[in-house]
Amino acid sequence: MATDTNLRIQFCNHAAGRIIGRPPEETRDHPIVTVIPADRQELVTGPLQRALHQGEVSEMELRWRDAAQQVRYLAVTISPIRVDDSEPIIGVSVYLCNITQQVELLRSIATTQKMAALGTMAGAVAHHFNNLLGGILTSIEYAETSNNPDILRRAVRAVAYSLKRANLMTLNLRTFAEGDHADSTAAEAADIVYQYMTTIESKLEDENIKLETDVQPLHLATPARTLMMILDALTLNARQAMNDGGTLRIELRPGRNNEIVLTVADTGIGIPEEHLIRAFEPFFTTKSGQTGLGLSVVYGLVKNMGGTVTLNRREPSGTVCLVGIPATEQLG
Numbered sequence: 259m260a261t262d263t264n265l266r267i268q269f270c271n272h273a274a275g276r277i278i279g280r281p282p283e284e285t286r287d288h289p290i291v292t293v294i295p296a297d298r299q300e301l302v303t304g305p306l307q308r309a310l311h312q313g314e315v316s317e318m319e320l321r322w323r324d325a326a327q328q329v330r331y332l333a334v335t336i337s338p339i340r341v342d343d344s345e346p347i348i349g350v351s352v353y354l355c356n357i358t359q360q361v362e363l364l365r366s367i368a369t370t371q372k373m374a375a376l377g378t379m380a381g382a383v384a385h386h387f388n389n390l391l392g393g394i395l396t397s398i399e400y401a402e403t404s405n406n407p408d409i410l411r412r413a414v415r416a417v418a419y420s421l422k423r424a425n426l427m428t429l430n431l432r433t434f435a436e437g438d439h440a441d442s443t444a445a446e447a448a449d450i451v452y453q454y455m456t457t458i459e460s461k462l463e464d465e466n467i468k469l470e471t472d473v474q475p476l477h478l479a480t481p482a483r484t485l486m487m488i489l490d491a492l493t494l495n496a497r498q499a500m501n502d503g504g505t506l507r508i509e510l511r512p513g514r515n516n517e518i519v520l521t522v523a524d525t526g527i528g529i530p531e532e533h534l535i536r537a538f539e540p541f542f543t544t545k546s547g548q549t550g551l552g553l554s555v556v557y558g559l560v561k562n563m564g565g566t567v568t569l570n571r572r573e574p575s576g577t578v579c580l581v582g583i584p585a586t587e588q589l590g
Contacts, residue, residue, distance in 0.1 A: 259351070270282040277356055290350075298321075302318075306336060309337060315335070334355075339351050447476050448510055453486075462497070470508075472511075476585075501526075505525045507523040508520075517584055518585055522578075526575070538554050538556075553569070567579065567580070
């Protein structure tokens with residue numbers, strides 16, 4: 259469709275007429291907003307005005323319910339109309355593309371992937387808890403056959419150890435789903451990182467891992483406990499990827515709008531490209547003997563803080579995790 263400078267329709271082809279549910283000839287000289295469903299008019303008014311007065315091109319997707327109450331999804335491009343770049347704007351073009359089939363297909367694929375991920379996670383939960391409960395039952399049955407105090411104590415210790423692992427697994431799953439709701443004192447982000455690094459230096463030396471840092475004082479505060487948990491999970495994941503030693507790099511810098519940007523990179527075995535999309539799923543891991551809950555805990559913590567977390571391959575080898583979280587307050 260095309261309008262004049264008063265945003266009245268001057269042209270509407272038959273394809274647009276079919277989408278909006280009106281014969282093209284009936285739309286001429288009507289304000290273009292009148293052919294848009296009432297609940298979507300406000301979304302389109304601003305881009306129309308900016309195209310007309312500022313020459314701005316806008317793209318959007320609209321959920322559109324026609325007169326028959328049939329839901330459609332449209333890709334909309336709103337552009338200024340000029341005879342050439344040196345001439346003034348003489349109207350606005352509105353390009354409509356019916357993408358309903360594509361949206362429904364993507365939804366179907368997303369639902370299938372979600373159910374597959376849930377099935378995998380449910381199987382993993384059942385597997386890990388079955389192992390823990392099996393160990394508990396074996397210890398109890400063994401203790402029942404003996405009156406030896408030493409055997410009873412060993413059985414109780416084994417049961418307590420398994421229950422602690424089960425409790426930790428449950429807490430990690432809850433953190434993935436809901437974030438960390440424990441009280442945490444806010445502190446300067448750089449101070450938290452420096453404090454954390456002092457706790458792992460000796461471990462890294464024992465594992466032949468070199469620590470590189472680029473930590474900038476940000477004068478931005480964030481919950482200390484939460485940032486410590488994020489650092490602990492990311493560095494543990496990095497260390498497990500460098501069995502033969504390597505380099506761990508931790509960076510802290512300011513982002514936009516008082517955002518704290520944390521980068522943790524390693525020179526380990528890396529993550530295959532096809533596994534990156536699943537890296538934050540609970541229990542997904544490429545390392546034998548690991549539960550695969552570390553990155554999912556990070557995801558839950560960062561999501562709960564309103565931040566973002568991304569994972570990428572590092573060339574020639576290794577992994578880079580980039581975390582962006584909003585600061586709780588500005589200091590100084």
